Amino acid sequence: MNKVIEDLRRASGQLLQDGKVHQVVGWRRGRFFWQGSPHFVSDAGAVEELTYPPCAGGNLAKYLVDFARGQQPDDRQEEDSRAVALWTRGCESRAVNRLIADGVVQRDEVYLLGYTCPGVVDSEKLVRWLDGDGLQIEDVNWAEDDERVLLVETADGQRRIPADEVLQERCLRCTHPVPVDCDQLVDGEGKQPAPEDARFEEVAELEQLQGEERYEFWSEHFDRCIRCNACRNVCPACNCVECIFDSELPQQPDWLGKASSLSEKSQFHLIRMIHVADRCIECGACEVVCPVNLPVRKLMIKATADIDRLFGPHQAGLQADETPPLQTYDLQDPDVSHEGRGN
Amino acid sequence: MSASERLKNTDTATEAEPRCGQVDKSQEEFEPLIIAFCCNWCSYAGADLAGINRLQYPTNVRIVRVLCSSRVNPSFVLRAFQRGADGVLVAGCHPGDCHYSTGNYYARRRLNVFKRALHYVGLEPERFQVHWISAAEGAKFANVMNEVTQQIKQLGPNTKFRGGVYEQGN
Amino acid sequence: MAEMQFMTHDQIVSLLQRFSEEGTVYAPTIVEDQVDFSSRWEAGELVQALKRGNSTLPPKDLFFPQTESIFRFKSKDRDLQIEPADPEEQKFLVFGVRPCDARSINMLDEVFGGPDFEETYYKRRRDNSVLATWTCVEPDQTCFCASLGCGPGEADNADIHFTDVGEGAVVQPKSEKGRQLLQDFGSFREAEVEEVKAAQRVVQKAEEQISLQAPVEGVDDALTDRFEDPVWGEVSASCIGCGICTYLCPTCHCYDLQSEVWGGEGVRYRCWDSCMFSDFTRMAGGENPRPTKRERIRNRYLHKFSYMPDRYGFYGCTGCGRCLAHCPVNIDVIEFLSRAKGVSPSE
Numbered sequence: 001m002n003k004v005i006e007d008l009r010r011a012s013g014q015l016l017q018d019g020k021v022h023q024v025v026g027w028r029r030g031r032f033f034w035q036g037s038p039h040f041v042s043d044a045g046a047v048e049e050l051t052y053p054p055c056a057g058g059n060l061a062k063y064l065v066d067f068a069r070g071q072q073p074d075d076r077q078e079e080d081s082r083a084v085a086l087w088t089r090g091c092e093s094r095a096v097n098r099l100i101a102d103g104v105v106q107r108d109e110v111y112l113l114g115y116t117c118p119g120v121v122d123s124e125k126l127v128r129w130l131d132g133d134g135l136q137i138e139d140v141n142w143a144e145d146d147e148r149v150l151l152v153e154t155a156d157g158q159r160r161i162p163a164d165e166v167l168q169e170r171c172l173r174c175t176h177p178v179p180v181d182c183d184q185l186v187d188g189e190g191k192q193p194a195p196e197d198a199r200f201e202e203v204a205e206l207e208q209l210q211g212e213e214r215y216e217f218w219s220e221h222f223d224r225c226i227r228c229n230a231c232r233n234v235c236p237a238c239n240c241v242e243c244i245f246d247s248e249l250p251q252q253p254d255w256l257g258k259a260s261s262l263s264e265k266s267q268f269h270l271i272r273m274i275h276v277a278d279r280c281i282e283c284g285a286c287e288v289v290c291p292v293n294l295p296v297r298k299l300m301i302k303a304t305a306d307i308d309r310l311f312g313p314h315q316a317g318l319q320a321d322e323t324p325p326l327q328t329y330d331l332q333d334p335d336v337s338h339e340g341r342g343n
Numbered sequence: 344m345s346a347s348e349r350l351k352n353t354d355t356a357t358e359a360e361p362r363c364g365q366v367d368k369s370q371e372e373f374e375p376l377i378i379a380f381c382c383n384w385c386s387y388a389g390a391d392l393a394g395i396n397r398l399q400y401p402t403n404v405r406i407v408r409v410l411c412s413s414r415v416n417p418s419f420v421l422r423a424f425q426r427g428a429d430g431v432l433v434a435g436c437h438p439g440d441c442h443y444s445t446g447n448y449y450a451r452r453r454l455n456v457f458k459r460a461l462h463y464v465g466l467e468p469e470r471f472q473v474h475w476i477s478a479a480e481g482a483k484f485a486n487v488m489n490e491v492t493q494q495i496k497q498l499g500p501n502t503k504f505r506g507g508v509y510e511q512g513n
Numbered sequence: 514m515a516e517m518q519f520m521t522h523d524q525i526v527s528l529l530q531r532f533s534e535e536g537t538v539y540a541p542t543i544v545e546d547q548v549d550f551s552s553r554w555e556a557g558e559l560v561q562a563l564k565r566g567n568s569t570l571p572p573k574d575l576f577f578p579q580t581e582s583i584f585r586f587k588s589k590d591r592d593l594q595i596e597p598a599d600p601e602e603q604k605f606l607v608f609g610v611r612p613c614d615a616r617s618i619n620m621l622d623e624v625f626g627g628p629d630f631e632e633t634y635y636k637r638r639r640d641n642s643v644l645a646t647w648t649c650v651e652p653d654q655t656c657f658c659a660s661l662g663c664g665p666g667e668a669d670n671a672d673i674h675f676t677d678v679g680e681g682a683v684v685q686p687k688s689e690k691g692r693q694l695l696q697d698f699g700s701f702r703e704a705e706v707e708e709v710k711a712a713q714r715v716v717q718k719a720e721e722q723i724s725l726q727a728p729v730e731g732v733d734d735a736l737t738d739r740f741e742d743p744v745w746g747e748v749s750a751s752c753i754g755c756g757i758c759t760y761l762c763p764t765c766h767c768y769d770l771q772s773e774v775w776g777g778e779g780v781r782y783r784c785w786d787s788c789m790f791s792d793f794t795r796m797a798g799g800e801n802p803r804p805t806k807r808e809r810i811r812n813r814y815l816h817k818f819s820y821m822p823d824r825y826g827f828y829g830c831t832g833c834g835r836c837l838a839h840c841p842v843n844i845d846v847i848e849f850l851s852r853a854k855g856v857s858p859s860e
Contacts (some may be wrong), residue, residue: 030843032654037843038751058841071805073746215465215503230755230841246792255418258771258784259508260579266504267421274417277456289841291757293545306459329448336455336473426775508580509773509780
């Protein structure tokens with residue numbers, strides 16, 4: 001991975017130097033080993049600040065929405081219409097397709113600097129992996145000699161850990177570590193794509209439970225929600241100019257109150273699930289950012305799974321000109337069953 | 344601390360008085376409240392026909408007229424459950440007969456996904472139903488309403504996704 | 514010193530259980546691998562939960578709930594009835610509060626119970642509560658309380674303070690309420706000199722463990738006349754506008770008033786709000802004086818490090834490190850302070 005990072009930096013520097021882009025969006029290390037922060041560089045001399053930390057959080061494509069809507073702090077002159085370069089993994093490229101399809105971003109407004117994603121490390125899994133040895137983790141880096149190995153610094157010296165053992169759940173089920181679209185691809189080994197049928201395993205497991213058990217499972221989780229909106233704000237499919245949950249203008253009824261009752265919290269998640277149902281790109285950023293560890297992705301993927309089962313193979317964000325399945329229909333669609341899962 | 348925990352520590356929740364639009368549930372036999380979103384062109388007319396033909400169907404069903412089944416936003420359904428509905432149904436034209444040609448095709452897809460989502464989070468499948476009832480099917484309208492009411496009666500009152508600050512008396 | 518007592522872990526649990534018969538005890542509980550203050554705490558897991566880091570959510574919710582009714586209303590035939598909500602009278606004990614969070618409650622006291630105005634709902638909860646603090650034996654990597662004049666073993670406004678020394682804890686009542694608590698429910702003996710010394714060593718060791726420092730001193734002066742400054746664009750660039758930093762912050766206290774209407778009746782309630790949300794300052798006509806994340810982050814930091822010192826004489830931060838640990842894009846308050854003061858960020 002270190003070579004990939006070098007190449008990404010070099011390419012970023014070149015783009016800035018040539019004046020092709022006005023900014024590069026990538027990552028930098030956080031203060032602690034479990035952190036990785038989105039980072040913005042507009043000076044070719046500063047590309048060394050960019051890196052790919054093992055725990056590189058959510059989804060960078062969401063910043064394109066901020067750029068497109070004048071929400072991003074930006075020193076550009078008004079006539080400067082250069083693109084912004086985005087370090088692009090598979091999930092980011094699918095998110096960009098989503099944003100293009102939703103009319104938020106134009107393809108020429110963004111330069112996709114692609115690389116094969118090595119996966120994102122789940123810091124809690126990493127701690128658990130080492131906990132048997134009672135070791136405190138001081139730092140985590142990608143190994144020089146093997147792209148699929150992490151070097152973990154502990155008080156007791158260095159440990160080598162196979163990255164695939166400690167990746168986030170969303171990455172283990174990712175079918176597209178390689179960007180589906182990019183302007184330039186940096187070579188690297190990256191993570192192997194997961195088989196497509198692995199995507200819905202967690203959903204199938206939950207579906208096996210009895211109705212009351214499922215209700216208990218979800219209501220206990222929903223109940224812990226603090227309504228911080230992080231899942232919505234990081235989601236590339238949640239790109240409405242004005243979110244239904246924020247609209248308080250008198251001409252728009254407030255479909256959801258601000259209270260923290262179980263019923264409102266459940267509705268928040270259900271409404272969001274339905275709103276992004278056919279456009280969810282399965283990046284799982286919603287789950288990663290949740291401060292109280294709600295299994296948000298397991299909810300979102302349910303809609304994807306059902307759409308896939310009912311209306312044919314479905315993966316959002318693979319093309320920029322796709323029509324989301326719930327914005328179209330087929331005369332032969334299955335009827336709404338009166339059973340539960342039915343059909 | 345979770346919200347439900349906080350609510351458990353207060354005893355101000357009021358059970359006694361039925362609220363506006365709500366069927367009195369204190370009586371021996373449970374009388375459910377059922378909200379039916381009926382499309383103006385078929386199902387609502389079907390309800391009219393049922394009335395003209397003097398077909399009986401339970402008063403538990405409250406009809407909300409919408410212009411098309413595809414007008415039914417999932418938020419309507421959730422809000423109905425939140426404010427005390429024990430069952431919700433959406434009734435529209437038969438696929439192929441939509442007044443707007445294709446509205447109910449979209450509704451069929453969306454509501455199919457939505458119904459499964461509700462089931463996934465633990466709602467009984469009978470509590471949310473979708474039926475296609477034409478303007479000529481007065482008898483079917485009455486039958487469906489009878490059946491649904493019967494099913495919901497058997498299930499008992501709905502507690503899921505229900506309530507808010509007001510009802511829980513936080 | 515004379516007041517130092519000693520209680521075994523079992524005695525602590527039995528004190529809490531005896532209190533539970535008259536009121537509610539909120540204590541650290543492990544829920545989904547996170548620590549949370551809960552009335553459903555488990556006697557058998559209490560010590561284990563206390564050994565974990567600080568709770569994900571601060572205990573402020575117990576005094577300033579995320580949602581609470583203010584009044585109910587009913588209108589019929591042009592007649593409007595209003596019935597104020599009666600906040601709970603029940604006594605409660607919050608056990609295992611870390612000194613940083615205890616200090617934050619001190620700050621909330623100033624906000625909701627200052628000399629000019631007293632907020633009855635908050636005040637009633639404070640009066641009915643006992644605050645039992647616990648020395649932060651194993652501070653997290655994200656803790657920087659020492660820089661904010663707080664510390665793992667200092668809890669001036671606690672009613673009673675516990676320091677774990679292994680098989681039991683040295684207990685120090687700090688207020689009349691704390692003394693009363695021991696008298697009514699405790700079973701204890703006077704702490705021996707060795708135990709008191711052990712407690713001091715625990716605190717000292719914890720203090721040494723806190724290596725993170727925030728260059729906060731004088732930042733309020735450094736921020737004067739910096740309303741238009743490039744620093745705000747720099748620190749806010751990666752913000753996604755969620756409410757994690759504010760909802761997890763023990764001192765953030767902004768709220769909104771909303772109604773829930775059920776036909777002709779309903780309730781007016783107060784609920785938390787976050788200055789990070791895009792609709793926080795949006796006015797009825799749609800105008801928003803803080804249109805982008807730059808202005809929102811600026812407001813949050815200025816509120817904590819400029820307006821609050823100005824108004825109350827202290828920074829609106831206790832160094833609990835929650836925003837540092839949980840921000841999904843790792844916006845780093847220490848880095849901000851360093852930039853604001855023009856010093857290089859310290860580790």
